[in-house]
Structure formats: C-alpha cells, structure tokens
Amino acid sequence: MATIYEVSRLAGVSLATVSRVINNTAPVREATRVKVEAAMNELGYRPNSVAQSLASNRSNSIGILVSELSGPFYGELLSRIEAEFRAVGKHVIIAAGHSDAEMERESIEFLRSRNCDALILHVESVSDNYLRGLADGGCAFVLINRYVRAIAERCITLDNRHGGYLATRHMLQLGHREIAYVSGPMWKNDAKERYAGHLEALAEFGVSENKALFFEGDFQETGGVRALQHFLAADASFSALVCANDEMASGAITAAHDIPLELPDQLSVIGFDNVNFSHYTYPKLTTIDYPIAEIGQMAARWVLKNVYSQTTTELKAIFEPRVIERDSTQKI
Amino acid sequence: MATIYEVSRLAGVSLATVSRVINNTAPVREATRVKVEAAMNELGYRPNSVAQSLASNRSNSIGILVSELSGPFYGELLSRIEAEFRAVGKHVIIAAGHSDAEMERESIEFLRSRNCDALILHVESVSDNYLRGLADGGCAFVLINRYVRAIAERCITLDNRHGGYLATRHMLQLGHREIAYVSGPMWKNDAKERYAGHLEALAEFGVSENKALFFEGDFQETGGVRALQHFLAADASFSALVCANDEMASGAITAAHDIPLELPDQLSVIGFDNVNFSHYTYPKLTTIDYPIAEIGQMAARWVLKNVYSQTTTELKAIFEPRVIERDSTQKI
DNA sequence: GCCTATGATGAAAGCGCTTTCATTTATAGC
DNA sequence: GCTATAAATGAAAGCGCTTTCATCATAGGC
Known part of the structure; x- marks a missing residue:
C-alpha cells in the first residue's frame, strides 16, 4: 500500500x-x-485510517451497544444508524450487552478502549449513577430508549407511558371493559411506564383496576403463553388482552389457538413495538408503533451535531407512539 | 488519558x-x-488501541458485510460473530450491501479502508471474478453462503441443493404428488440450488415436473402472496406448496387464510431458513433449518485461524440443512 | 515599482504505541 | 571467581498521518 x-x-x-x-x-x-x-x-x-486517527485524535468510529444483535427490534435500529454514518464516511462498531449490568459495563469499556468518538447506548441494566459518572468522565454518548434526568439532554426516548395509554384506550374505545394486561419485567423502566399508561387509560374510562387481570411476563414469547394460561387457569373473565410487547402478544395468540379461542371474536389482542414479524401472526396483530428506525436516525444526528459539529436538522428527544390497527382487535 | x-x-x-x-x-x-x-x-x-494498531499493523477489527442489518436472518449471524470475536478482544465493524453490486463493492472498499484485519462477506451481487481479484489482491476474507470454485478454501456454505431436496422429499413422503414450488429470484445462486434440489426429489419419486406449478418470487412476503394467487388464478391443482424461504411461505399462509383455505388440511406449506419468526405463523411453519449462527461461528474461526494464527477446532466448510417439522404440513 | 496583505507551500514535530538491536544483568558450569 | 550463555531491559527508530509555524510567492494599493 x-x-x-x-x-x-x-x-x-x-x-x-x-x-x-x-x-x-x-x-x-x-x-x-x-x-x-x-x-x-x-x-x-x-x-491509512489508523494513522489518520492517531494523528488527528479522531477515529471516525461510533460504538453502538444494544441488548441483542438478533431479534427484530435492534436490526432496524442498527440498520438506520449504519446508513446515517456511512453516508458521511464514518463507521460503526457494534457490541451486545445482553441486558446484564456487568456485560453492559464491560461492553462500554470495550467500546471506549476502541477509541470510538462517540457511543450510542441502549442499556437496560446499568444504573443511572453509572451513566451519570460516564457523562461526567467526558465520554461522549447518547442514550436510547431510556430517560435519566441528570443527563436529559443525551436521552432519546419513546413516550412509553403514552403508548401504554393508547393500547388500553384502543380497547376501551372498542367497548372492552374487562382488559387483562401482560406486562414486561417491572424492573425495566419501559415495562413500568407502559403499565402506568394502561392504568391511566383505565382511570380515564372509569374502569377500576383488577389485580387478577395483571400478569408480569418476560417480554418473550413464552411470557405471553404463560400469561394466557395463567388467566384461564384462574378463571378470569376478560375480552381483551393488552401485551407490553409483540413477542408476548404473539405467544398469547399461539396459546389462544391451542385452547382454541377464536380471535378476535372471543378475545382481542394488542401488542407493542410493531416489530416486523407482527403481521405474520394470524390474525395480524394490532399493535403500537415504536418508531425505532427514526430514533436510531435521531441518535446518529445527535452524534453528528454534538461530536462532529455538523449542522443538522433540529434534534427531537421524545417520540410519539401510535396505534397500528390490524386484525387482532375488534368491537365487543 | x-x-x-x-x-x-x-x-x-x-x-x-x-x-x-x-x-x-x-x-x-x-x-x-x-x-x-x-x-x-x-x-x-x-x-490506545489506535496507536497499537498503527505500530503493530494490526487493527484487531474485522469487517462484516451483510445484505441487510435488519431482518431475522442476519441478526443471528452478527450476534454469533460478534460474540466469537469479542471473547478474544477483537471488534466488529458492520456494513450493509443491500444486494446491490455497486453498494457491495463500495462497502468492501469502505471496510478495507478501515484497515480491517479480515472481512467476512455475505455478498450476492458482486461477481465471482471480482471476488477472485480481491483474493489475489491479498485481501483476507471469507465468504459466507456462496461458493466460488477458484477460492473454495474461503467459502462456508449451506448445502442449499440438499435443503431443497429435503423440503420436497418431505412433502413426497407425506404422500403429496401435486407440489407447487415458489422459488426465489433465479439469478441468486441459492434460489437456483434449492430449485435444483426440488427437481431432484421429484425425479427420485418419479414425479414429472409441471411448469404450471412453478412461480418465481422475490424472497419477500409479498412474493408468497402473489405466488398463491397466481396458482389459484391459473386453476392449478396442488396439495402442497414448497417455498424457497420462510418469508414467502409466510406470505402464502397469509394469502391462504384470506381465501380461505384450511391449513394444513387443504394445503401443506413448507418454508426454508427457519428464521426466528417462523413459529409465529399459524399454523406454525414446517421449514428447513439454516444453521446460520453456526455458519457465523465457523466464519469467525476461519478468521481466527487464518488471519490471527490461532489454533482452533477443525474448520467445516459445508453445513447440512435439516427438516424442522411443525404444523403446516400434513399427510394427504 | 515598492510595500503589505493574503494565499500556497514546506519543514518538522508530534500522535502513542511496537519492535529491533544493543546492552546490561543474572545464571550456570567449571 | 571467571567465563559462556541466557534472560531482562533500554534506546531509538519507525508506523503513516495531521497540524503548527515559518517561509515563499502572488496580487493589489498607492
């Protein structure tokens, strides 16, 4: 060369x-x-980009940390971020944190040791304090899908609470009053927020909360299966099922077929995230759209603006979810 | 610092x-x-890893080029590759080629300009010649899911032909004789091979090929929808549908529900790839397993052995597909 | 035509490490 | 205790670039 x-x-x-x-x-x-x-x-x-980096103290690389590289959700995120940076000659280094605090921390250190100019972090387990410390330590990063007050200007999030609200309101507007709820793990912030939105909608329609209609799942398909089995075994009465994500909704649908329960005639189901397989279910899943690609794009632009001093379009910190109506919900 | x-x-x-x-x-x-x-x-x-790289002429980074970052298929691949390299302190730079020759070429150049020690390539559009030239040019790379004779020692592939054979044989063994086939784009090598396997199975069972039962799709969901509509509109008679990938199978299933056609009573459907959404369909999709994670692992080990001179387990170049029987196929 | 402001260019000092080669120190053999 | 050998260490030369600072050329103003 x-x-x-x-x-x-x-x-x-x-x-x-x-x-x-x-x-x-x-x-x-x-x-x-x-x-x-x-x-x-x-x-x-x-x-030689390595020599350029050494001399200029700029590596033109951005580290991306997500929970999983597989799964429908992160692919879209990565895809958009990569495209955005690629267009300006920068490259993306990826790592997986597997929703584990220790691994997340280690991954962040790994990425930092790689001299990334900036990090885009989707972390679930590491503490707010740790993130604050990271920011104080001069690490350039932006946080996706998590809000930490002390570093609010680095957070790009979806209004999960509003999403939860929309999901349940959709059911209420269809006339449902007995609404079961399948939550994600309550230690996860988005699970908590979505549930809060659910309660808000119930309250707005004057429906009181029924503890028997709550199940804490794991955001996985099996969580949805177990949720439905749990409700049925407890002989709970409900005409609608709100799931905190599409995986669990899909599991619930599968379980319903096995009962069998006619969908949506006997049970309306709504998911959350609008991952790309959500229209492969039968009936096609009504869900809440999570504009993950847009959020990725915004994170990339945050970096372009704040780290590379590029002028870019206005930055947006909070994204709004919306209902995607398909075939799994129906008027009662 | x-x-x-x-x-x-x-x-x-x-x-x-x-x-x-x-x-x-x-x-x-x-x-x-x-x-x-x-x-x-x-x-x-x-x-400082950049200084280390400059001085040692080793960047400890591996470039990965896949067609798409999103989609169920590549996520698993990336996931496994990342884990494998991460364990030995190396990192992964990703790029998307979007099945376009120009973009693939540009992505390869991009990755090379990043001083990657090696590349793992999943390319569909670039020519065999180009790849041969790349190898001659001293670029260290391994090819996934594609066989190029001149650089056979760098190719890690699935036996697509055998997979196609297994899919159709599965139907034949269930007693089906009128088997429609939905192919991928025939310019793609894997589509061609899978089809060849299909023909092989037919021949083995003494079933002659019926051109009316062939449809060339696009490997997308819509391709499956159109395929089924096409066959029905042509008034073709068939009890089984072999699809060259799961996306198209899923589309066909959706279309079947709309007819409506009872699955698998009136029609057996089999897919190919065993992507992770394939059990979200209803009925759950019978398919051919594509061990993509293992292939990714093998590619990583190829690099570890051939580029970083690490001793590793035996390398394997050809992987065998197998039938995953679920609920979408049935004896006739 | 001379002076100044400005535009182009070059010399050279790093950037933070690895690696060769020479030197010093320890170990063993007798 | 002395030499032959091996083990441990240091000096210094890069790796291929960027960037500062000084220098030189050019053009305009009078």
Whole structure:
C-alpha cells in the first residue's frame, strides 16, 4: 500500500500539501491539486485510517451497544444508524450487552478502549449513577430508549407511558371493559411506564383496576403463553388482552389457538413495538408503533451535531407512539 | 488519558518494558511486572488501541458485510460473530450491501479502508471474478453462503441443493404428488440450488415436473402472496406448496387464510431458513433449518485461524440443512 | 515599482504505541 | 571467581498521518 510520502514524492510536493488535498483542510492551488490527485490515482493510494486517527485524535468510529444483535427490534435500529454514518464516511462498531449490568459495563469499556468518538447506548441494566459518572468522565454518548434526568439532554426516548395509554384506550374505545394486561419485567423502566399508561387509560374510562387481570411476563414469547394460561387457569373473565410487547402478544395468540379461542371474536389482542414479524401472526396483530428506525436516525444526528459539529436538522428527544390497527382487535 | 510513557516513568522502567507486560510478548521479571501493573492501575491506564494498531499493523477489527442489518436472518449471524470475536478482544465493524453490486463493492472498499484485519462477506451481487481479484489482491476474507470454485478454501456454505431436496422429499413422503414450488429470484445462486434440489426429489419419486406449478418470487412476503394467487388464478391443482424461504411461505399462509383455505388440511406449506419468526405463523411453519449462527461461528474461526494464527477446532466448510417439522404440513 | 496583505507551500514535530538491536544483568558450569 | 550463555531491559527508530509555524510567492494599493 502506497503511503502519503510516496504520493508527495511522485507529485513533487510536500506531505502537508497532500494531506491538504485529501482533507480539503486548506486552500491548494488548482494545478497542485491536479498533480496530487494524479499521483494518488497512479499509486492507487488510500489514506491509512489508523494513522489518520492517531494523528488527528479522531477515529471516525461510533460504538453502538444494544441488548441483542438478533431479534427484530435492534436490526432496524442498527440498520438506520449504519446508513446515517456511512453516508458521511464514518463507521460503526457494534457490541451486545445482553441486558446484564456487568456485560453492559464491560461492553462500554470495550467500546471506549476502541477509541470510538462517540457511543450510542441502549442499556437496560446499568444504573443511572453509572451513566451519570460516564457523562461526567467526558465520554461522549447518547442514550436510547431510556430517560435519566441528570443527563436529559443525551436521552432519546419513546413516550412509553403514552403508548401504554393508547393500547388500553384502543380497547376501551372498542367497548372492552374487562382488559387483562401482560406486562414486561417491572424492573425495566419501559415495562413500568407502559403499565402506568394502561392504568391511566383505565382511570380515564372509569374502569377500576383488577389485580387478577395483571400478569408480569418476560417480554418473550413464552411470557405471553404463560400469561394466557395463567388467566384461564384462574378463571378470569376478560375480552381483551393488552401485551407490553409483540413477542408476548404473539405467544398469547399461539396459546389462544391451542385452547382454541377464536380471535378476535372471543378475545382481542394488542401488542407493542410493531416489530416486523407482527403481521405474520394470524390474525395480524394490532399493535403500537415504536418508531425505532427514526430514533436510531435521531441518535446518529445527535452524534453528528454534538461530536462532529455538523449542522443538522433540529434534534427531537421524545417520540410519539401510535396505534397500528390490524386484525387482532375488534368491537365487543 | 495516561500514556504508556507516563506509566513507564512512574514505574521507573522503559517504554519497551511496559509494552512487554501489556502484550505479554517477552519475559519480564516478576518484580518488574508488579511495579508496572501498579503504575498502570494508579494511572488508570488503558492502551490506545489506535496507536497499537498503527505500530503493530494490526487493527484487531474485522469487517462484516451483510445484505441487510435488519431482518431475522442476519441478526443471528452478527450476534454469533460478534460474540466469537469479542471473547478474544477483537471488534466488529458492520456494513450493509443491500444486494446491490455497486453498494457491495463500495462497502468492501469502505471496510478495507478501515484497515480491517479480515472481512467476512455475505455478498450476492458482486461477481465471482471480482471476488477472485480481491483474493489475489491479498485481501483476507471469507465468504459466507456462496461458493466460488477458484477460492473454495474461503467459502462456508449451506448445502442449499440438499435443503431443497429435503423440503420436497418431505412433502413426497407425506404422500403429496401435486407440489407447487415458489422459488426465489433465479439469478441468486441459492434460489437456483434449492430449485435444483426440488427437481431432484421429484425425479427420485418419479414425479414429472409441471411448469404450471412453478412461480418465481422475490424472497419477500409479498412474493408468497402473489405466488398463491397466481396458482389459484391459473386453476392449478396442488396439495402442497414448497417455498424457497420462510418469508414467502409466510406470505402464502397469509394469502391462504384470506381465501380461505384450511391449513394444513387443504394445503401443506413448507418454508426454508427457519428464521426466528417462523413459529409465529399459524399454523406454525414446517421449514428447513439454516444453521446460520453456526455458519457465523465457523466464519469467525476461519478468521481466527487464518488471519490471527490461532489454533482452533477443525474448520467445516459445508453445513447440512435439516427438516424442522411443525404444523403446516400434513399427510394427504 | 515598492510595500503589505493574503494565499500556497514546506519543514518538522508530534500522535502513542511496537519492535529491533544493543546492552546490561543474572545464571550456570567449571 | 571467571567465563559462556541466557534472560531482562533500554534506546531509538519507525508506523503513516495531521497540524503548527515559518517561509515563499502572488496580487493589489498607492
């Protein structure tokens, strides 16, 4: 691989000048630029990005930490973030935190040791305090899907509470009054918020909460299966099932088929997230849209603006969910 | 951030010695090692990976190019590859090629310009010739899910033909004789191979091919929908539907529900890939397992062995598919 | 034509590490 | 105790770039 030195020799100019034409960082006479470009072409020169990083103290790499690389949710996120950075010649290093505090911390350290210019973090288990400390320590990062007051300006979130509210309100507006709720793990913030929204909608319609119609699942498909079995075994009476995510909704639908229960005639089901398999269920799942790609895009733009000082469109910190009505819900 | 120089000063040794304890690259007296480690701890020293890369000509980064970052298929692949490299302190840079020759080429160049030590490529559009040239050019890469004879030692593939064979044989063994086939785009190699396997199974059972029962789809859900509509509109007679991937199978199932057609009573459907949503369909999809995670793992090990000279378990180049029987197929 | 302001360019000093080679120190053999 | 050998360490030269600072060329103002 040719180096900048060889290019400078061939073009008959100094290293500095070649660097200038590469980075367009200072005016260069047209004739000189042409000479340099010709030399670069002749040698098939490509700058060594590692050397550039060392000298400029910029790696042009952004670390992304998500809980899982697989699963329908994060793929879209990564996809959008990658596209956004790729367009400006920066690259993305990925790591998985697996919803475990220790692994999340270790992953963050790993990414930092890689000299990332910035991090985009989707962490669930690490403490608010840790994140605050990270920010104080001068680490450039933006937080996705989590709100930490002390570093509010770095948080990009979905209004989960409103989403929970919309889901249950949708059922209420269809006339349902006996509404079972399958929550995610209550230690997870989004699970708590969605549930709070659920209660809010119930209250608004004057429906009192029935503890027998609450089940804490695990955000996995099996959680939905167990939830439905639990409600049925307890002989609970309900015409609608609100699930805190699509995986559990899908599990519940599967379990319902096995009973069998006619959907949506005997039971209306709504999910949350609008992951891309949600229309593969039968009946197609009504759900709450989680604009994860947009959120990823916004996170990327946050980095572009705050770390790379690029002017960009207005940043948006809170995204609004909305109901996607398909076939799994119905008037009672 | 502390530098190696400060550590050496504090420990009262030379740069070289500190480097030796960091990399464990030459024997260091125990007492010295302890001093150095104490100094590193005191300063909270972490080596600058960019400087390491520049000096050692090793970036410890591996570029991964897949068609899409989203979608059920690639997530698992990335997940496994990341885990494998992470365990040995290396990181993964990702890029998407979007099944477009130009973008694939550009992505490869992008990754190379990032000084990746090796590339793991899942490319569909770029030519065999280009790949051969890449190999000749000294680029270290391994190819996933594609076989190019000239660089066979770099290819890790699934036996797609055998998979296609298994899918159709499964139907034949259930007693089906009128079997419709929904192919992927025939310019894609795996689509061609799977179809070849289909024909092989038909031949083995003495069933002659019926052109009216072939449809070329796009590997997308809509392709499956259109396929079923096409066959029905043509008034074709068939009791089984073999789809070249799960997306199309899912589309076909959706379309069948709309007719409505009782599944699997009136029609047996089989997919291919065993992506993670395939059991969300109703009835749960019988399919051919594509061990994508294992393939990813093998690709990572190929790199570990051939690029980083690590001793590792035996490498395997061809993986075998197998039938995953669920509820969408049934004896006739 | 001379002076100044400005635009172009080059020399050279890093960036933080690895690695070679020479030197020093410890170990063993007698 | 002395030499031959091995083990441990240090000095210094890069790795390929960016960036500061000084210098040189050019053009306009009078």
